[in-house]
């Protein structure tokens with residue numbers, strides 16, 4: 001899909017979108033291990049898997065999306081929710097597009113749909129975080145209109161990093177997009 005063809009929220013025609021459910025947990029776990037290009041090795045894969053436990057598919061399905069190919073195989077997903085604590089905010093917890101389906105507007109279509117869901121719920125801000133070593137994710141989020149929130153240090157690439165954000169050694173980059 002070229003830039004010119006992009007319509008906010010529109011997916012390539014052969015793909016279908018639905019809410020995820022608990023029955024999708026096992027294949028999401030496979031995607032979390034395999035779609036990140038080996039980022040963080042086996043420990044990184046396990047960390048990602050543990051970050052998407054079944055509860056997200058039980059209790060956050062209404063603000064999450066799953067994209068399937070015509071044969072029913074998994075193409076992409078987004079796990080997000082409306083903040084209970086910050087009434088203006090929504091949060092994107094995880095997004096993944098299968099490696100062979102990237103740069104085709106699927107990630108941005110899922111984000112557009114999540115932004116629309118957040119707006120419809122009266123939210124004016126979307127937050128998310130990523131790992132400092134996930135450069136593709138930083139480039140993608142910047143392109144999606146997020147700004148990087150100030151951290152406690154700037155890394156070699158000029159990215160603001162929150163050291164030990166999620167525990168010792170678990171540095172994160174924090175994004176926010178407002179409207």
Ligand SMILES: CC(C)(COP(=O)(O)OP(=O)(O)OC[C@H]1O[C@@H](n2cnc3c(N)ncnc32)[C@H](O)[C@@H]1OP(=O)(O)O)[C@@H](O)C(=O)NCCC(=O)NCCS
Nearest residue numbers: 094095096097102103104105106107108136137139140143
């Ligand atoms: C990040 C990710 C979700 C993007 O999904 P996608 O469907 O490829 O994204 P889109 O095609 O909608 O890209 C939109 C724009 O973002 C930017 N972008 C996306 N991927 C990029 C990359 N790898 N490098 C630089 N810019 C990128 C581009 O500007 C792109 O527009 P363009 O293709 O017209 O240049 C996907 O690469 C992915 O699943 N990565 C592995 C998992 C991950 O890192 N998830 C995010 C952290 S939880």
